[in-house]
Amino acid sequence: MQALTLMVVYALTTITVQFVGLLISRLIEYEWPTLGLMSFLILFMAAFGIAWPIAVRVAEWLIRRAGHEVETAQSGGYVVEPAKRTRPSV
Numbered sequence: 068m069q070a071l072t073l074m075v076v077y078a079l080t081t082i083t084v085q086f087v088g089l090l091i092s093r094l095i096e097y098e099w100p101t102l103g104l105m106s107f108l109i110l111f112m113a114a115f116g117i118a119w120p121i122a123v124r125v126a127e128w129l130i131r132r133a134g135h136e137v138e139t140a141q142s143g144g145y146v147v148e149p150a151k152r153t154r155p156s157v
Contacts, residue, residue, distance in 0.1 A: 073123065076129065081114060091106070
């Protein structure tokens with residue numbers, strides 16, 4: 068459930084950051100038409116990286132507010148366990 072919360076919050080955060088980037092690039096294009104496309108592409112790609120840390124913090128806050136503990140360990144997938152040391156037989 069926590070992964071789903073994070074994915075939904077990330078999608079909403081990305082949409083919001085993309086919209087802000089669009090507004091900024093439109094303002095830049097109004098002033099300097101030759102920089103409009105470049106600023107849009109830079110802000111478009113940067114929005115994905117900017118939205119991730121914001122989404123993680125918001126999702127953690129939502130999970131804690133619901134009264135749950137935030138999972139920090141890897142769940143599912145390939146998990147590597149540390150090798151156990153054995154004493155050599157004498």
